[in-house]
Amino acid sequence: MSWRRALKDTARSGIAVEKKRLEPLIAVRGAAGLAIVIALSLWLFGPAAAASSAFGAFQAAIATFQRSWRPRPELAIASGTSLAVSTFLGYLTISQEPLFLALLVVWAFAAGMSWAAGPTIGLIASSNVAIMLVTVTLPTSVAQAAGHAAMMIVGGLVQAALIVLFPVRRWGAHRDALADALAAEADYARRLRHDPIASFDPQPLMEARNAAAVTPRQARRRPAELHGARGIAERIRPVLASLADPAMGVPAEGPARDRVRELLASAAALLDAAAHAIRHGEPVSAPPAALATFRTPDTGSILTGAPYRAMTRLNTLLQDVVETAGGTPQESAPSGARGTVRSAENDGRSMPGPAPTHPGARGTARPAPTTRSRPTTRSRPTFLALIPKALKAMRSELHRGSPITRHATRVSAVAATGYILGTLLPLGHGYWAPLTSVMVMRPDFSQTYSRAVARLAGTVIGVAVATGAVQAASPGTLLSGTLAVASAALMYLLMRTGQFATQACIAAYVVFLLDMGGEEWTQTVPERVLLTLLGGLLAMLAYAVYPAWETPRLRTRLADWLAAQGPYVAAVFGSYADPSVSNAPDVRGALLTARTARAAWHAAVARATAEPVRHRGLSRTAADDAEDALAQLGRVAMLLEAHLPERGATPVPPAARFADALRESTHKGAKAIRERRVPTWDAVREALDAWETEDTDKVVRNTATLVLDTLTELSEALDTAVPPMTLDGTAPEKPNGPRNPKDSTTR
Structure with a gap:
């Protein structure tokens, strides 16, 4: 620019007047x-x-x-x-x-x-x-x-x-943050009806998580409806994606797809009702039509396998969020579908019927935690306790290359x-x-x-x-x-x-x-x-x-995102490799780190867009394509995360080797991006080739293939001069003749 x-x-932008409440x-x-x-x-x-x-x-x-x-x-x-x-x-x-x-x-x-x-x-x-x-x-x-x-x-x-x-x-900002997160997922459900692989911006979920951290005095006075709904909203997002994605078993058209669209529309209506109730501190008024959709008895004959398991889990999570937001199971919660929904008699503490299974887990799917357990509180330091943290943050930025230090100097x-x-x-x-x-x-x-x-x-x-x-x-x-x-x-x-x-x-x-x-x-x-x-x-x-331009640092931001996204995907595969160990905290921590890196990338792109500086080694097109590839990488892992295996399920040993290769390769790939080189994924490809497929881990193996595809797309985005097939180890001829060897040596 x-x-x-x-x-x-x-x-x-400076003289613009925005319409705000x-x-x-x-x-x-x-x-x-x-x-x-x-x-x-x-x-x-x-x-x-x-x-x-x-x-x-x-x-x-x-x-x-x-x-x-x-x-x-x-x-x-x-x-x-x-x-x-x-x-x-x-x-x-x-x-x-x-x-x-x-x-x-x-x-x-x-x-x-x-x-x-x-x-x-x-x-x-x-x-x-x-x-x-x-x-x-x-x-x-x-x-x-x-x-x-x-x-x-x-x-x-x-x-x-x-x-x-x-x-x-009182608590208006906190209510708005949580309501915005639920409303964002309602909008996501509606978009999934028309675009089964629609993207989702996790920024509202990040804002809700920030709002959930309270000081000790706030923790004693926080309204009950602000306690557990955020955690449920976090678990709803991958289930929505899993229900809609054709790769998980629902055809692009037909009765099953029509039923999925109905379920997504009803889920959106219930999430909007919960968001409205939380925002205004009112009881939940769930639409009867949305509740009736989940009570339809023939859903089990239309949906089978992974889509049916996603539906039953979504059903339970929607009841959780409605109850937490202020509704009652008798009046507001979805129910029905093969006995998987809680009843007023069992008080929601057990789920009748067999637990659904996942074909890649060799066992049962991990049930969604109930919000009736004692909620955990994210602690925010008091104002006086914040002073040492602020000083530490300032000391960490006190170096020559820091934008904050350059700002302070200016x-x-x-x-x-x-x-x-x-x-x-x-x-x-x-x-x-x-x-x-x-x-x-x-x-x-x-x-x-x-x-x-x-x-x-x-x-x-x-x-x-x-x-x-x-x-x-x-x-x-x-x-x-x-x-x-x-x-x-x-x-x-x-x-x-x-x-x-x-x-x-x-x-x-x-x-x-x-x-x-x-x-x-x-x-x-x-x-x-x-x-x-x-x-x-x-x-x-x-x-x-004395500027602090963001444009030259875009490669570093992209590398940071890859370095954070890789461990998250590896943690998901690691959960299948050893279900006997509780890997959920590792997956959650890696996911939060990846979200932070993603937010830093988007903020950097927004700042760079307004700067009068030309790109240095990362064009706008390459940045957009690389962003799409990394977003797709996170989405693929999210689909697999929606059905994490229960503790005690049969392990999938190849997933461990794939996770190790992925963790190491993304670390090296991030270093390559910082050094303006194109990352390679030989170790990931070798681990995938060595994966001996069994019927029970077929879903996990297919997801690993999608992971390699997205990593290849990332490399293609960072080196658009290389024909896509050469990244898979072959060297085809271009339509107008063979590839010039001189070009490859000077690159």
């Missing part, structure tokens, strides 16, 4: 906390202290809007306290310019490194540095600085108290440069330049440039509107404070709609707040616009001069 197109795209009650609560702090400060200390404390309450409320699964009161207190410390230290050094400049550099570098601990901490730290540049100019003595810092802490405490006293949608250099230029220019209030730079800079190109454009455009609009209001009404202290609170409330309301609207409201808020403190608009507005432009240009120039 050229620089011209990159700048055009980022500018368009507004949360007016939360906005009113944040504005009420701000109003309380301003009124209290005006009454006790006067306009200057009110302006300073208002920044603390304002920032504390912004922190609670960030995407975090932690208790919101903790975020508000942490934000207000950290801003108070920054302001007090800044005031102690502001009289000595070199000392303050050194503090600014250190503080900005630390704020940049804090992005390693997560976007919420990074945003709070960056905002503290930016706001500190304003608040250090308000006190006139050390005692006043201490008082202003104390009022900032009070602002955070007030916002935290309001969250506790007036909760809005932020500290630009903050110092902006402060010096703002001080030297005859504009006054020179802190606007470094303030803008720190606020807009992010570790990646697209966010930095889009936020710079949004901040400039929003500042012009916000300053123009606020200035017109000040000139027309000449508001006093109380009216200016009221207008500042109204601007903040509008910002809280529109925060999720985009940076343009947010920055316009912030600009108006600052103008009204400084007018309340006694500063004339002519002392702030013109220089604010010019210095905001200067700060934005410095931020954009810094990324161009």
Whole structure:
């Protein structure tokens, strides 16, 4: 992508306004906390202290809007306290310019490194540095600085108290995450009706897993419907794929395929009903037609073998998710089908009838765990316990090649440069330049440039509107404070709609707040616009001069995904090789690692797409084809995972050799990708050729063949000049003649 197109795209995204669900009650609560702090400060200390404390309450409320699964009161207190410390230290050094400049550099570098601990901490730290540049100019003595810092802490405490006293949608974010996961699987079931090999994005499941990690205090108060449904949703996904995939036994057309489509539609309806119930905290209202589909008595005569086993397991899992979401087995759960569904009499603790078997397992299929067992809780550290983890994450990124370190270096250099230029220019209030730079800079190109454009455009609009209001009404202290609170409330309301609207409201808020403190608009507005432009240009120039492009690292990201995907597939085959050992935790851990690597790859591709950098060794077409191959590799393993053998089933020894070869080959293949070589799969092919097939492990053997096919497709994607057949060990002639030996030697 050229620089011209990159700048055009980022500018368009910066000024775009997105349609998001507004949360007016939360906005009113944040504005009420701000109003309380301003009124209290005006009454006790006067306009200057009110302006300073208002920044603390304002920032504390912004922190609670960030995407975090932690208790919101903790975020508000942490934000207000950290801003108070920054302001007090800044005031102690502001009289000595070199000392303050050194503090600014250190503080900005630390704020940049804090992005390693997560976007919420990074945003709070960056905002503290930016706001500190304003608040250090308000006190006139050390005692006043201490008082202003104390009022900032009070602002955070007030916002935290309001969250506790007036909760809005308690556990709302956690409910949404779990409901989104169930809704994503409902959509997956519907797509499988028309495309039996449709892909599935596990991002909603990853978000639900993050939301399931709670602090000890949250664990004691979490609603019951948020305990076990996520685990069931994880097990539903491979069963849906196994039921729909033609490779598992259902023909592409015919009565069996029609029945599968009916079952998938009913499963989607039940999952949507559970998602709606969890999102709104209501009882599940299961559609009667969906329940009736699973009660159809002739299903067993239409579906046989693996599809029937997938249907019965899906039946049980759907009952589990409906019960967990708040339904009852008598009214809401699917039932029927050869006695495999739980009844009210046995309380769901046993399943009548013989356990279904898997042809590749030589034994019984591992039954789905019931949600009636004691649920396990994923533990999230408390806020204080998070500090050592955050420091560890920052230390791990503290090396020359780290994008986070490069971001921290850019932020500290630009903050110092902006402060010096703002001080030297005859504009006054020179802190606007470094303030803008720190606020807009992010570790990646697209966010930095889009936020710079949004901040400039929003500042012009916000300053123009606020200035017109000040000139027309000449508001006093109380009216200016009221207008500042109204601007903040509008910002809280529109925060999720985009940076343009947010920055316009912030600009108006600052103008009204400084007018309340006694500063004339002519002392702030013109220089604010010019210095905001200067700060934005410095931020954009810094990324161009000292970038951290994602495009050159795409090969590394792809190699990381392969290195994580290989152990997951190997773990699945290992479960068949030795069913006497419980391999489920190994499979689960490997799956989570592979998902993390997949998410890192997709995030890298999204960032690289917006960068004005040409690919280096991995074209867009090759990247897309390689992504499809690795996604297919994970999908093949998922189909086999849907029917893991029960402990005590007959082992499949060739699966062990295949798993070992796969684990070693994917490790070497990842190294080859990093070194810009085409990976080879000779060891995997040899293990597959040595596999002596028996009727009982035929499904596992066929799945191993599919694994080799997807690995071959990966190599083809990374070396599109090689004819596909040459990767299988042959050297056919091209249609226009034999392959040129010189080409193969120079490659």
